[in-house]
Amino acid sequence: MDIFERLESEVRSYCRSWPAVFRTARGSRIFDEDGRGFLDFFSGAGTLNYGHNHPHLKxxxxxxxxxxxxxxxxxxxxxxxxxxxxxxxxxxxxxxxxxxxxxxxxxxxxxxxxxxxxxxxxxxxxxxxxxxxxxxxxxxxxxxxxxxxxxxxxxxxxxxxxxxxxxxxxxxxxxxxxxxxxxxxxxxxxxxxxxxxxxxxxxxxxxxxxxxxxxxxxxxxxxxxxxxxxxxxxxxxxxxxxxxxxxxxxxxxxxxxxxxxxxxxxxxxxxxxxxxxxxxxxxxxxxxxxxxxxxxxxxxxxxxxxxxxxxTGDGLREQTLAKGARVRRALEEIAAARPDAVAGVRGRGLAWGLVFTEPGLAPRVCGAAFERGLLMETSGPDDEVVKLLPPLTATADELAEGLGVLAESVAAVCDRRPVPAAAGRGRS
Known part of the structure; x- marks a missing residue:
């Protein structure tokens, strides 16, 4: 990646969180130049509602x-x-x-x-x-x-x-x-x-x-x-x-x-x-x-x-709302399992956020998800929210896969998190 370091401005941002060189993409997945696939719950910051290279549009x-x-x-x-x-x-x-x-x-x-x-x-x-x-x-x-x-x-x-x-x-x-x-x-x-x-x-x-x-x-x-x-x-x-x-x-x-x-x-x-x-x-x-x-x-x-x-028709709207309800339920389960780390769930349709209680947790969760093959970003004034924007065209299996990776990532980050001062081991 030397050419990016030498020539591209320091203003670059997303690439710092995702150290990969991406080459191809299709549907809900994007692939790096080594062929590794990532499930994309970032969707170009909401630019790819219909996924990558939708066949009809292409x-x-x-x-x-x-x-x-x-x-x-x-x-x-x-x-x-x-x-x-x-x-x-x-x-x-x-x-x-x-x-x-x-x-x-x-x-x-x-x-x-x-x-x-x-x-x-x-x-x-x-x-x-x-x-x-x-x-x-x-x-x-x-x-x-x-x-x-x-x-x-x-x-x-x-x-x-x-x-x-x-x-x-x-x-x-x-x-x-x-x-x-x-x-x-x-x-x-x-x-x-x-x-x-x-x-x-x-x-x-x-x-x-x-x-x-x-x-x-x-x-x-x-x-x-x-x-x-x-x-x-x-x-x-x-x-x-x-x-x-x-x-x-x-x-x-x-x-x-x-x-x-x-x-x-x-x-x-x-x-x-x-x-x-x-x-x-x-x-x-x-x-x-x-x-x-x-x-x-x-x-x-x-x-x-x-x-x-x-x-044409109401199919896309109804499918999006149904998928969104599934995402919400999964996030609420994650939040209920980690009440000390997750403050709540926000969103609508297929735009959802998992709100964390402490600075730094959301970026670490996104980093852990990247290691496991899932792209997400953070949002909020203190980057305290893990933000999910899966394609509207994501399949039920893809949603289940991504939500599973997210749950694993939250668990991995929280398990490494220091115990709060109230538990007698210093402030996290």
Missing amino acids: AELLAYLAGDHVVHSLDMHTTAKRRFLEKFQDVVLGPRGLDYKVQLPGPGGTNAVEAALKLARKYTGRQTVVNFTNAFHGMTLGSLAVTGNAAKRNGAGVPLNHTATMPYAGYLDGRTPDFLLFERLLDDQGSGLDRPAAVIVETLQGEGGLNGADPGWQRALARLCARHGILLIVDDIQMGCGRTGPFFSFEDAGITPDIVCLSKSLSGYGLPMALTLLRPHLDVWEPGEHNGTFRGLDPAFVTAAAALDLW
């Missing part, structure tokens, strides 16, 4: 490339874009009664967030955007400004302004009614909170530690925004495209955000693609006012359209 992509079709098109009209937009309307927007314009802001999720923030400020003429504790929305400056993680924010090098942070669902442990602080600040002319342009929220915080907002909380937030003339932005970059069960993570709450950000599994194949969905009356952009060189990657349109074939 066939469509290879046929498109073999035909010398357009690959790069900025925002020109192309047949690939037309087919994607038609299918997105027919399969996603139409059946859900959603009336959105589709903006192609650039290749990544942070591009979708930047476009949403700029549009909200342009439309309302106001500057402040409200975000929530432990939020993560991206690594560019606007997205960082509405992100909670201190380590990520410190990398900006400049002040991150024009935002205000409010407590997320459950942040105050139920001691204070939801939105009491937010409502009070909005109503008090002496609070110092400028009237916000928008609120941006994740219904399930992936990077923040799998903290979830129940449907009632989401509906209350939507009502609050409507009362005060504030736009509601839902960041569905990691939890959209079926990760929580329905295509959009907010569907079960019955709300309709003003703006929705999508990326990650949108292309279905790991190809860069992002969308910013906006209510038609918000579409006040001037031509070219927000653009980018790679906002029209046609192979991504092809695989995204093919991925929507998997969403």
Whole structure:
């Protein structure tokens, strides 16, 4: 691995946890150059909801490339874009009664967030955007400004302004009614909170530690925004495209955000693609006012359209929810067996977290899992959560295998853990 050490920037991160050179991948497994297979419960940080190299998506992509079709098109009209937009309307927007314009802001999720923030400020003429504790929305400056993680924010090098942070669902442990602080600040002319342009929220915080907002909380937030003339932005970059069960993570709450950000599994194949969905009356952009060189990657349109074939009917949603229930039960069994080490279980659909009581345990569990052939990552402000994002297409046997490895890894780490001071052997 000398070439990586010599030439690649010190900013690299995932490779430090997984010291392997990966070469091929198929379905729920990824293989290193020596042929060793790993069960992938990381899924490209939520980018590979349909697994690696899904055969239907791959066939469509290879046929498109073999035909010398357009690959790069900025925002020109192309047949690939037309087919994607038609299918997105027919399969996603139409059946859900959603009336959105589709903006192609650039290749990544942070591009979708930047476009949403700029549009909200342009439309309302106001500057402040409200975000929530432990939020993560991206690594560019606007997205960082509405992100909670201190380590990520410190990398900006400049002040991150024009935002205000409010407590997320459950942040105050139920001691204070939801939105009491937010409502009070909005109503008090002496609070110092400028009237916000928008609120941006994740219904399930992936990077923040799998903290979830129940449907009632989401509906209350939507009502609050409507009362005060504030736009509601839902960041569905990691939890959209079926990760929580329905295509959009907010569907079960019955709300309709003003703006929705999508990326990650949108292309279905790991190809860069992002969308910013906006209510038609918000579409006040001037031509070219927000653009980018790679906002029209046609192979991504092809695989995204093919991925929507998997969403005909309710099969994928119901399968995801059933698999998620199985994962939850397994994690609850692990937690019950190690109450001194595991604080609880969080998640929804096929996004789950095992919350540990002490710093350092979750990374060690992920390390032990890697040694046993399972890829997972940590999340949360102190990396205290082991995060599971198996492909939505994972089989029952693959889920059982991965959950078994996780249980073994937790046991291995906890068995090597020093006994707490209360037991008379010093603090762990």
